[in-house]
Every structure is written in structure tokens, then in C-alpha cells.
Amino acid sequence: MTPHELSTWPRSLPREIDIPPTNLCANLLVSATRYPDRPVLVDDFGSLSYTELVEQVERIAAFLQNDLGVQPGDRVLIYLQNGRGWVAAYYAILRINAVVVPVNPMNKREELPHYLSDTDAVVAFCGADNVAEMLAVPAAQQLRRVIVVGNPGPAETQPEPVNEPARTQARTIGLRRVLAAASGHATPLAHLPDALALILYSSGSTGAPKGCMHTHRTLTASTVIVAHWMGLVPHSVQLVALPYFHITGMQNLLNAPIYGGGTLLLMQRWNREQAAELIARHRVSHWTAMPTMVIDFLASPRLAEYDLSSVRRVGGGGAGMPEAVGERLKALTGLDFLEGYGLSETAHVSGNPPAAFKRQCLGVPLFNTDLRIIDPDTLGELPPGEVGEIVMAGPQVFTGYWRNEESTRAATLMMDGKRFVRSGDLGRRDEEGYFFIVDRLKRMVNASGFKVWPAEVEAMLHEHPAIAEACVIAAMDPYRGETVKAVVVLRDALAGRVREADIIEWSKNRMAAYKYPRLVEFVVELPKSATGKIAWRQLQDSEREKTLRATA
Structure with a gap:
């Protein structure tokens, strides 16, 4: 489905935009x-x-x-x-x-x-x-x-x-x-x-x-797309708390604001109190963040001290925003967290229309961009509602991997005369053309033949009043093959007052029998990448090593 077919496309924006054939500088x-x-x-x-x-x-x-x-x-x-x-x-x-x-x-x-x-x-x-x-x-x-x-x-x-x-x-x-x-x-x-x-x-x-590999043309395409979609104008002030070595920081927080003639408000390192103070003092209009950053921000007991009314847009990606966290952000600022989607290979490819926002949703394909869901085995396109691999084509997608033609061939495919990039992410499309991520293609818990998508369980766990953060992984089970394990960070005020059994019982009452966590482990903090994403693979590898040691 292209932007031309979307009934929820913002009326103030064109469906397609021209990409200047210029040097990015x-x-x-x-x-x-x-x-x-x-x-x-x-x-x-x-x-x-x-x-x-x-x-x-x-x-x-x-x-x-x-x-x-x-x-x-x-x-x-x-x-x-x-x-x-x-x-x-x-x-x-x-x-x-x-x-x-x-x-x-x-x-x-x-x-x-x-x-x-x-x-x-x-x-x-x-x-x-x-x-x-x-x-x-x-x-x-x-x-x-x-x-x-x-x-x-x-x-x-x-x-x-x-x-x-x-x-x-x-x-x-x-x-x-x-x-x-x-x-x-x-x-x-x-x-x-x-x-x-x-x-x-x-x-x-x-x-x-x-x-x-990105050319000046692919980066300029992403820059212009982001600037128009996010409404970056000369007086925009963008809070910069994501690293520039990452595609999101580079495009959303550097190239696009400068294209629009705005101002970058740089934070050397993330600090929730400093972020609130900077927003108030410099009248920040745009904040692009990872969900983990917003979770930490909302946990500050001092937010009432700061005037956050200048912020017009909060959004980001990298991981799904738990619904409960999004609701707390809305209550504080009156703003929805507008999720978007992209990869290092593709930059920004989808976003949520502010006036037609859907929670825990990647949004709709942006200008000049074609997103589809395919069967990862047959490569055939799937209809709305079915889960498959997300693929994308557009002027912002990369030209290939540096000195690695084999990986380039594996990551791309041709459909209808267009060159698509395979994301490795599982997702689905609804009848209105909105895309939803289910999980990484290889990140899944197979419990007695039932497929459990960790992101879905994590989103539900975030609704628990004692849970600050959660990451779901697979644990070995002698009967079920694999079972669901939740690695949990408790809120400071409730640490020591909630037991693992309490979380399991709470989950059992809210999730299907095959889905709720059978194991819970409390930790002080979850490992994260430099861009703020929870390093679920690190936790998964650690769990497998623990199992191997126990059975050796």
C-alpha cells in the first residue's frame, strides 16, 4: 500500500516530495x-x-x-x-x-x-x-x-x-x-x-x-523526508540525546534540523534532570528518544518543577513504546509518542500521523516509500493481518554493504521492478495500511509448539505498577522445550517489596497459559546498547550459557 492509498495521510502534506540532487553539505x-x-x-x-x-x-x-x-x-x-x-x-x-x-x-x-x-x-x-x-x-x-x-x-x-x-x-x-x-x-x-x-x-x-553504504542522494532523501514529516522549521529546537554515529541521531537530530534551519541542543550524555531543565530553558520543540529514555525521564520525581509546554513533538523508535508508558507521557505533556521505523540500511521509512496515531505501531510508509509484508520463506507478499517479514523500497535505502556483495544479495530482493531491503523484522499490516512490529525474525520463544513474541509480553509487563523495565527471553524447559522468562527492573520505591511469584501470578491472570512468564529474574538494570536499546541478545546468550553450565 502506497501513501496515495492512505486515508489517514496528513492533509497538509504532499504524498510525494522531490529529492534535490545535491551534496549533503x-x-x-x-x-x-x-x-x-x-x-x-x-x-x-x-x-x-x-x-x-x-x-x-x-x-x-x-x-x-x-x-x-x-x-x-x-x-x-x-x-x-x-x-x-x-x-x-x-x-x-x-x-x-x-x-x-x-x-x-x-x-x-x-x-x-x-x-x-x-x-x-x-x-x-x-x-x-x-x-x-x-x-x-x-x-x-x-x-x-x-x-x-x-x-x-x-x-x-x-x-x-x-x-x-x-x-x-x-x-x-x-x-x-x-x-x-x-x-x-x-x-x-x-x-x-x-x-x-x-x-x-x-x-x-x-x-x-x-x-x-549511503550516497548523498540516499541521505538527502532521508533528510528531506524526516524534515517534512516532523515539521522541522527554522525556529525548531531539537533536543539531541542520541548518538550521531547511529542513523536515527544522524538523520533526525543533525541533517534534518539543519536542513530546516533549526537549532541543535546537544547533551553530552543522557541525564533526565538535565534534559528537563534544558527543555524548559531553551524551549525545546522536538524530542526524538528511545522508549527506555522516556521511561527513565518519566520516573523523575522532579518533573513538576519544569515547564515542558514548548514541546510540540515527541517520537522515536528502536523498540516498541509500552502502552502504559505512552499513557503516562500523554498525561504529563498532552502528546502522543509518535513511533517510527527504520534501519541503518534504510534510514526512516515509516511514521505515525499525529492526527491519526496508533499506539505500539510503526505507522504508515513515508513519502516515496513502499513497505510490504512478505513470507520470509517463499518471499510472496502477505495480506493484511498476517505476520511476515517487513521489506521496504524507496529513495532512502542503502546501495549495499561495503565490500560484501554476498550479504547485499541476501538482504535485498526485486519485486514489481523495485529493489526492496529485507529488514529481518517480523511484522503485520492492518487494513488501514499501518504497520506493526511483532519481533525480530529470529527472536521467538517456542513453548510446546506455541510461538511467543517477546515484545508482546514485554508490553503487557510494563503495565504492572512495580515494573520499570522488562526484557523477555527464552529459557530451556525439560517439558516444554522453551519457556518464557522475564528479566525485570523494579521501580525504586517497590524494590524488595515485590516477589518474583507476584509478577508470575499477575501475568498468569492477564496472559494466555502458554505466554505468561514461568520464570522471573530481578536485576538492578538491563544491559543496553550505546543507542539505548535493550540488549536482549546479550541476556539470551547469558541464559543459554547458564543452562549449558548447569547441564555439563
Whole structure:
């Protein structure tokens, strides 16, 4: 079903939009021309105007091109925490048609070699707090320079000494020195829409991470789609609490707001009290968040102290928003949590119309996007109501995996003359064209032949007044083969007052006999990825190891 067939499509929006065939950096340059003095970002060190950011981007681009010989198509790593240095480096790399390779700054030296060797990176931007990790990797010797980014000081252009560790040929130079020493200008901006712009590595839950290739055209498509759908206009203020190395942070919280001429309000790390204070002080209009972040935010006992009335839109994805949590958010702010959906391979592909919102729903296909449900075995399209694999086609989907044609072929298929990407997610479509996620294709509990989707059980567990967070996994059962286990974080006020048996009995009264958790384990916190998603696979693997030890 295409957007043309949706009766709930917002009347104020066109059904399709044109995608400019430009370099992604052009969005920053255009907004800077229109709003030169407007803050493009605000952080702990003050504000930075659009004009000031463009000046930094041009200086860095000139240094990369003239001093380091970076050519179009060369790969450049960004191994940084969110910050103004990340933003400036990102647009500078794109400005000269080199390729951005974001790396999770939480990665340690054992995890870095793959990013260096797989991409043959020539330069890396590295945080001052993790430069030692980078320089300890033998493959870092291939780098022409490691540009070290620290906190901005009172004299941003003061030079820093060059540090050349004896153990490595990779040389370091501080970003302040780059900004001060850059000579000449970068070549005029070349618009090469189909040139590679980004290699975004997947989480690598099975095997080595795979690099998703995005061009300027695919990223621009996602940028324009998100900006129009979210209503990002020049005076929008976006709270940034998700990492830029992730597709959601990069598109929803960087490229799309800058395309619209808005302001980025950067948080170095998530803190619920600081988030509430920033929303009130800077009159935040848009907040994109993970459900786990909203759960933590709503648990703050101090929310009544802050004026949150400026927020016009709250939404996100990555995991389903429990209905009970969504209702608490609505009671506090008057806003629904507008869930959307996308992958590293596809960026943003669906969203909920604000005026026709459905809870625990991925929404409808966005502009120019085709979503379908197929049988994962036969690859045939399934009718509304049936569960199958979600696949998507559109101008924002990736061109393939870097140097991995086999994985690219496995992840894509042709239907009706369109190239679709297989998500690996199980979902269904209702009669109105809304999509719902059921679970990961391989995440399922098979209890005596009955299939249990963990996300469904988790959503119900969140309705329990004592449960703050829950993750459902499969546990081995000598009779049923597998049984449902819930790993639970209790609310602080009720910790120690609720027993595992209480949760099981409560669930038994609300869920089918094959579905309710037979086992409950209380933990202080659930493991999470850097983007805030609950690391269910880590819990599942731990449970399997525990079973193997017990039966050995």
C-alpha cells in the first residue's frame, strides 16, 4: 500500500516530495545563507552560529584536502562523542566528497581494527579521551593523521603541539591547530549525488559488523523526508540525546534540523534532570528518544518543577513504546509518542500521523516509500493481518554493504521492478495500511509448539505498577522445550517489596497459559546498547550459557 492509498495521510502534506540532487553539505550552506546569525547548536560551552560552523567546516575541509591530500571517495573515521567537533568534522568530510565512517566512541582497541582495515581509512577524527585506544591499534599506522578533538577552550584557534607517539607512525594534531593552520580553500563544492557519502556499520550481532553504504542522494532523501514529516522549521529546537554515529541521531537530530534551519541542543550524555531543565530553558520543540529514555525521564520525581509546554513533538523508535508508558507521557505533556521505523540500511521509512496515531505501531510508509509484508520463506507478499517479514523500497535505502556483495544479495530482493531491503523484522499490516512490529525474525520463544513474541509480553509487563523495565527471553524447559522468562527492573520505591511469584501470578491472570512468564529474574538494570536499546541478545546468550553450565 502506497501513501496515495492512505486515508489517514496528513492533509497538509504532499504524498510525494522531490529529492534535490545535491551534496549533503549544501543543506548547511543554504541554511547558513538564510540564517547566518542563528545558533546552529547550543552545548555546555555556549552557542555556535551557522556562520561560525560553516567557517570551521571550510577550514577543516581545506586542511583535509590541501594538507593531508584527502581525495573524493577516501574514507575518514569519526571516533568521537557527540559535540560541535563531530558536527564540523562530518560536514567537512562531506564538503570534499570524502566518505564519513562513524565509529561508536565506546569501542575499545580490540574493536577498532575492523573499521580501519575494512575501509582503508586515511584520516581519523578522535576524541582526546580515546586517542590512546586508536593509537594502540597497529592498523592505525595507515592513517595520515589523527585529528584530536577536545573540549573547546577560550581560545579556539590557539595552536596545540603535535604529538607523535613513538609506538605508531600515525601522527596526531589538535583540531584547534587545524582550524588555525588551515591554508587556502577547498575546491568548489561538487554536487555528486550518487557518490558514496557514508559507510555506517551495523551492530554486528552475528559476525563482523557490515558497512551500510549511503550516497548523498540516499541521505538527502532521508533528510528531506524526516524534515517534512516532523515539521522541522527554522525556529525548531531539537533536543539531541542520541548518538550521531547511529542513523536515527544522524538523520533526525543533525541533517534534518539543519536542513530546516533549526537549532541543535546537544547533551553530552543522557541525564533526565538535565534534559528537563534544558527543555524548559531553551524551549525545546522536538524530542526524538528511545522508549527506555522516556521511561527513565518519566520516573523523575522532579518533573513538576519544569515547564515542558514548548514541546510540540515527541517520537522515536528502536523498540516498541509500552502502552502504559505512552499513557503516562500523554498525561504529563498532552502528546502522543509518535513511533517510527527504520534501519541503518534504510534510514526512516515509516511514521505515525499525529492526527491519526496508533499506539505500539510503526505507522504508515513515508513519502516515496513502499513497505510490504512478505513470507520470509517463499518471499510472496502477505495480506493484511498476517505476520511476515517487513521489506521496504524507496529513495532512502542503502546501495549495499561495503565490500560484501554476498550479504547485499541476501538482504535485498526485486519485486514489481523495485529493489526492496529485507529488514529481518517480523511484522503485520492492518487494513488501514499501518504497520506493526511483532519481533525480530529470529527472536521467538517456542513453548510446546506455541510461538511467543517477546515484545508482546514485554508490553503487557510494563503495565504492572512495580515494573520499570522488562526484557523477555527464552529459557530451556525439560517439558516444554522453551519457556518464557522475564528479566525485570523494579521501580525504586517497590524494590524488595515485590516477589518474583507476584509478577508470575499477575501475568498468569492477564496472559494466555502458554505466554505468561514461568520464570522471573530481578536485576538492578538491563544491559543496553550505546543507542539505548535493550540488549536482549546479550541476556539470551547469558541464559543459554547458564543452562549449558548447569547441564555439563
